[in-house]
Amino acid sequence: MTYLNVRDGYRLWAPVYASETVVSALDEELTRALSPPANGRTILDAGCGIGRRIPQARASFAVGVDLSFEMLAAGGRTNVVAADLRALPFPAEQFDLIWCRLVLGHLRDLLSAFSEFSRVGRENAYLLVTDFHPDAVAAGHVRSFRDLAGAVHEVEHHVHSESDYIETAESAGFTTVASRAGLVGPSVEGMYGRAGRMAAYERDKGLALVAGFLFKQQNRCRS
Numbered sequence: 001m002t003y004l005n006v007r008d009g010y011r012l013w014a015p016v017y018a019s020e021t022v023v024s025a026l027d028e029e030l031t032r033a034l035s036p037p038a039n040g041r042t043i044l045d046a047g048c049g050i051g052r053r054i055p056q057a058r059a060s061f062a063v064g065v066d067l068s069f070e071m072l073a074a075g076g077r078t079n080v081v082a083a084d085l086r087a088l089p090f091p092a093e094q095f096d097l098i099w100c101r102l103v104l105g106h107l108r109d110l111l112s113a114f115s116e117f118s119r120v121g122r123e124n125a126y127l128l129v130t131d132f133h134p135d136a137v138a139a140g141h142v143r144s145f146r147d148l149a150g151a152v153h154e155v156e157h158h159v160h161s162e163s164d165y166i167e168t169a170e171s172a173g174f175t176t177v178a179s180r181a182g183l184v185g186p187s188v189e190g191m192y193g194r195a196g197r198m199a200a201y202e203r204d205k206g207l208a209l210v211a212g213f214l215f216k217q218q219n220r221c222r223s
């Protein structure tokens, strides 16, 4: 298994990224449980990947941002832009719902990301964050994928604890509304079964694979 930085990793992952995994299924579950509805909101999907989660149908405006040209190209969407989420190409106070799903573990430092989300969020904006859970790393799981040629690669990942996310978000001006873990259980048993991995299911049952947080932008002081 080769260890790749984020750009090289997603360059190779892009053509096969659309296949759902146990992690992406748990991320969806957490998002359904934690996120306010998209209806009528202006939405930023930060680290949108192929853009498959951008909830444009019910949003008044939705845009995705990703570092990887290859991921954006694989998704073929038009409402996306290539950029680093630590330097977002938007003016302040544009969005009232920001999603950042399965991205922040790729960053060594969380503060620059949360500071940008705070800058582009409107007053009372919601921020949904999901990520690969530190318990999964402790149990030996890695951010890996199999490329088109069948080779397995691991992508750069930095472990952040639950308190790292919460304390950094709060220092950037958010309050914590909820936090929740996505656990291996009946909702993903079928995925393990179809992959012929029931022994892994029995081993992983109850393990937190995905962490989820809902934050809210604190009222801004206006002079």
Ligand SMILES: C[S@@+](CC[C@H](N)C(=O)[O-])C[C@H]1O[C@@H](n2cnc3c(N)ncnc32)[C@H](O)[C@@H]1O
Pocket (backbone or CB within 6 Å): 006, 010, 027, 046, 047, 048, 049, 050, 051, 052, 053, 065, 066, 067, 068, 071, 083, 084, 085, 086, 100, 101, 102, 103, 106, 107
């Ligand atoms: C696991 S994928 C998640 C994609 C999407 N959020 C989803 O749930 O399907 C992680 C994505 O984060 C992107 N990413 C990593 N670091 C980034 C950064 N600093 N700025 C923007 N995107 C970044 C990667 O290019 C990749 O597309």
